[in-house]
Amino acid sequence: MWAIRGPLSRRQTWLFAALGLLTPLALWWMVSSGSAVDKVFLPGPVDVFNRLVSWFAEDDLMDDVWISVYRVGMGFLLSAVIALPLALLIGTFRPVQAMLEPLTDFIRYMPAVAFIPLVMLWVGIEESSKIAIIFIGTFFQMVLMMAEDIRRVPMAQIEAAQTMGADKGETLNLVIFQAAKPALLDTLRVTMGWAWTYLVVAELVAANSGLGYSILKAQRFLQTDKIFVGIILIGLIGLVMDQLFRLAHRKAFPWLYLR
Amino acid sequence: MSTKISIQHVGKVFGEGRRQVEALQDVSLDIADNEFVAFVGASGCGKSTLLRIIGGLEYHTAGDVFVDGQPIAGPGADRAMVFQHYSLYPWLTVMENIKFSRRLKHGRESITEADVEAASGRADALLALMGLTAAAGAWPNQLSGGMQQRVAIARALMGRPQILLMDEPFGALDAQTREVMHDLILHVHKLEKPTLAFVTHDVEEAIYLAHRVVLMAPRPGRIDTIYTVPLPERREQDMKHAPEFLALKKTLLERIRETSGMKTDHDMLDQLNLNTRST
Numbered sequence: 001m002w003a004i005r006g007p008l009s010r011r012q013t014w015l016f017a018a019l020g021l022l023t024p025l026a027l028w029w030m031v032s033s034g035s036a037v038d039k040v041f042l043p044g045p046v047d048v049f050n051r052l053v054s055w056f057a058e059d060d061l062m063d064d065v066w067i068s069v070y071r072v073g074m075g076f077l078l079s080a081v082i083a084l085p086l087a088l089l090i091g092t093f094r095p096v097q098a099m100l101e102p103l104t105d106f107i108r109y110m111p112a113v114a115f116i117p118l119v120m121l122w123v124g125i126e127e128s129s130k131i132a133i134i135f136i137g138t139f140f141q142m143v144l145m146m147a148e149d150i151r152r153v154p155m156a157q158i159e160a161a162q163t164m165g166a167d168k169g170e171t172l173n174l175v176i177f178q179a180a181k182p183a184l185l186d187t188l189r190v191t192m193g194w195a196w197t198y199l200v201v202a203e204l205v206a207a208n209s210g211l212g213y214s215i216l217k218a219q220r221f222l223q224t225d226k227i228f229v230g231i232i233l234i235g236l237i238g239l240v241m242d243q244l245f246r247l248a249h250r251k252a253f254p255w256l257y258l259r
Numbered sequence: 260m261s262t263k264i265s266i267q268h269v270g271k272v273f274g275e276g277r278r279q280v281e282a283l284q285d286v287s288l289d290i291a292d293n294e295f296v297a298f299v300g301a302s303g304c305g306k307s308t309l310l311r312i313i314g315g316l317e318y319h320t321a322g323d324v325f326v327d328g329q330p331i332a333g334p335g336a337d338r339a340m341v342f343q344h345y346s347l348y349p350w351l352t353v354m355e356n357i358k359f360s361r362r363l364k365h366g367r368e369s370i371t372e373a374d375v376e377a378a379s380g381r382a383d384a385l386l387a388l389m390g391l392t393a394a395a396g397a398w399p400n401q402l403s404g405g406m407q408q409r410v411a412i413a414r415a416l417m418g419r420p421q422i423l424l425m426d427e428p429f430g431a432l433d434a435q436t437r438e439v440m441h442d443l444i445l446h447v448h449k450l451e452k453p454t455l456a457f458v459t460h461d462v463e464e465a466i467y468l469a470h471r472v473v474l475m476a477p478r479p480g481r482i483d484t485i486y487t488v489p490l491p492e493r494r495e496q497d498m499k500h501a502p503e504f505l506a507l508k509k510t511l512l513e514r515i516r517e518t519s520g521m522k523t524d525h526d527m528l529d530q531l532n533l534n535t536r537s538t
Binding site: 157167256 | 333339340343345346349350359360365401417424
């Protein structure tokens with residue numbers, strides 16, 4: 001088991017995974033239940049759970065979840081829809097790459113948070129401004145990563161099609177895009193994770209609902225347990241989405257999972 | 260026999276400015292219809308570049324290349340290419356890979372029911388020819404390297420190309436598989452009668468398969484000598500031990516060594532020693 005890169009049985013894998021998850025939980029519970037730490041700074045697991053229940057029962061937790069999912073989803077979708085064709089062109093045609101890549105590289109290092117005042121000025125404080133922040137946070141990374149996915153399509157696959165008589169459109173459609181699909185879906189999965197992390201930033205903009213907004217508001221009222229609930233929920237939803245993407249990957253590209 | 264491919268004073272320069280490399284210099288060669296020509300030579304001699312120029316995947320910077328008297332302009336279905344690896348489409352089954360060219364406009368032009376039927380008959384025939392019938396529904400990832408190359412060859416043959424270009428197609432296969440592939444490709448050549456240009460680093464392979472072996476030399480890439488293989492049209496594995504086979508093999512190996520700047524193995528070792536001593 002402890003051999004370098006040694007094998008691990010299914011049962012052992014689950015055991016270690018459980019250990020890795022339960023140990024921090026136990027530590028958290030031990031530290032918080034002692035009298036050394038004030039509950040305002042570190043609420044215990046039980047307090048957090050109670051807060052989750054009361055948020056769900058008395059406040060509108062589900063509304064907050066849905067509005068946040070909607071914002072992230074729209075921002076993410078918008079950037080995916082624009083990024084994909086651009087990436088196909090950047091990864092296929094050198095002039096487009098030379099023209100757009102340096103610019104994109106430059107913009108992606110600008111902090112999305114710093115765009116908030118501009119977004120408020122240009123887009124306003126409606127729903128669209130939150131979507132715009134998530135878009136700014138994900139789009140530029142997404143284009144570059146997708147372009148790289150396209151570039152990684154083996155040249156031999158492209159040239160084989162050309163010597164079978166494929167024209168440019170056919171080569172793009174039937175070979176390059178098809179060959180890059182698995183990598184593109186993986187890029188979507190990774191960038192979806194990033195889009196989630198921009199949620200709190202997006203809901204800094206004049207929001208009055210949503211998970212990120214709730215966390216910010218809870219901070220103002222020193223409701224530390226609510227901050228915990230919000231953070232854990234964002235993490236959990238992100239994890240579920242990640243797993244859904246992985247499942248879709250396995251279903252859509254069975255030839256990659258043969259063994 | 261009529262000339263199929265005519266290469267006239269072809270040159271190729273890669274890169275620009277001071278980083279320019281002359282990959283080919285004044286290469287002239289006529290390849291006859293239905294001929295099997297193998298290209299060998301030390302690395303950097305431009306044999307793959309020449310093949311890619313015939314395939315239209317690379318443009319020559321000097322001279323002319325004609326196929327059937329017409330100058331080539333880019334890749335086309337009349338000149339199918341088989342690569343060393345990574346050319347199959349892993350998301351398509353073996354059968355779908357072989358029928359790939361049927362998805363292209365150029366293959367669908369003025370198509371009749373009879374054509375479609377003929378095409379699937381041809382795909383079945385190619386599967387059988389390559390011994391792939393049982394693997395028709397499998398994905399390329401499920402096949403061995405040798406099987407994958409059979410699929411690649413069948414796919415290239417599907418559109419009945421007049422010219423088949425092969426760029427070290429068996430370079431990644433083990434010795435036993437390679438021998439089987441040699442007899443298979445000879446069979447294909449006899450049956451389908453394409454003009455075949457074959458690049459390899461394996462001298463024995465070149466002699467066993469080809470009518471003529473073109474030896475190329477590096478820096479700059481050029482044709483050094485053209486050898487006509489003194490073996491009967493019909494090749495058999497035993498011929499690899501025939502004196503004329505071994506003699507040609509020796510000549511070729513020595514000449515490759517000479518053109519690469521090293522006369523003998525001793526020269527190479529001396530060179531190595533010199534290098535280690537000087538550092």
